[in-house]
Amino acid sequence: MDDPETRFTDLYDRHYRAVLGYALLRADRAAAEDVVGETFLIAWRRFADLPPEPLPWLLGVARNLLRKQRDSGIRAERLLAYLPVRTTPDVADQVTEREAALIVLAAMAEADAEALILTSWYGLTPREAAKIAGCAAGTFAVRLHRARRRLTEALRPRTLQEQS
Amino acid sequence: MIDDLVRSLRPDDVTEESHRARRADDLARAFAERPARKRPPTRLLAASGLLAAAAAAFVVFAPSTTVVTRPDPVPVGTPVLTARSVLLAGAETLERTRPEKGTYWHEKIRTFTSPLDGVTVASTAETWYDGRDGRIGATTDVRTTFTGDRAEKTWRAEGRPGLPEATKDQSFTGLVLAWGIGTKQVRQADLKKLPADRAALQKWLDDARPRGEDAGAFAFAAARHILTSPAPNATRATLLRILADQGGLHLDDDATDPVGRPGLAITDATGDHTLVVDPATATLLAYVYDGPDERPVDTPPGTTMIPIRQGTAYAYLESGWSDLPG
Structure with missing residues (x-):
């Protein structure tokens, strides 16, 4: 070795x-x-x-x-093409949700999407990820928080009242 | 929950397939190059809160002030020092620096080269130059160090490569001092006129950058000339801001330069270029090159190009305006 x-x-x-x-x-x-x-x-x-x-x-x-x-x-169509195949019982629902998540990620500010991806895909600490993103840890934390909130809101089931 | 969902988007199928497909070629391509060598040693200081001192010194103290205080321990909540913040603070320091005046630009540089594995040759050279005349000092203090007996024996057996030519004190009569920055041949007068405007300086760098060379790496390579030159302080500050905007920078906040001076070492994303900066004055202490050996290229008649090799380092002992020595 x-x-x-x-x-x-x-x-x-x-x-x-x-x-x-x-x-x-x-x-x-x-x-x-x-x-x-x-x-x-x-x-x-x-x-x-x-x-x-x-x-x-x-x-x-x-x-x-x-x-x-x-x-x-970051382009949604590019990411959709790479979406991994999952063999679980509720395949259809999962695919729909994951596609929706990709589209939301691709539509948000790139720095925000990158913050979320760096931490969730690789388990990097905010400090490590901030270095890669080339920003201060505080700025990175704000981006990460904003990305999580936007994605959560975008995927939240809406009531009829909210939709009208 | 959201993190789990995002994790499920990771393109594992494609990366797995690509790993299988590309592995042999990627590894063969890497191993075709010479094996990696350790960079010249940068001695580390004991961890001491230098981080906080450095950040404060950039912001607070006049550049000519020498700060030799030992700071208090880093308080909770102290902003994390990054390569970017160091460079931006350095730009602010330079912008507050009163310009020096003088006739001759004086540089004293100690050069370290690594002609063979385990061998380092160091020598010091000095120039005084007003753009036309001046003096070139004799090469002094030549020292060769080895990591072991074997390296020394090999070096001797190969005819002691890498030793600088013994030169005597001489004038600049019949000589012109110029620096090759990418595709441009730059003289002292050109350096004095370099623009301080961000877009204009970026364009100057883009024009000088050889085709295919990474923009960030090139800016770092150019910085070693410009930061130690008579370029205006505002220009040097702008250059630090350009460097700060490069991605993938690495900061070593308790490094020392090749002659043992403490500083902050900033390495570009390619790992080829390292600048060691004095945090109190934003002065460039040293430049370390760790990229592949440069190849000699054709130069105009009467000029000589000295290609830089992996492992070369320059420690800038003195640079500034002065009179000719008596």
């Missing part, structure tokens, strides 16, 4: 999916895969200096590379 190539391969296997998942928010699949490949190439060059828990660092590098993409916004 001391061999750098073996340790790097382990790093790649542990984090590739997470970094790609993040890149797919902002790029089509081929472009996202290229960004992730580039991210790990940079990680190899810097392997001796990587922090002990490298995922936030990897996501930060990927984020910077994604900024160079011409169309790097």
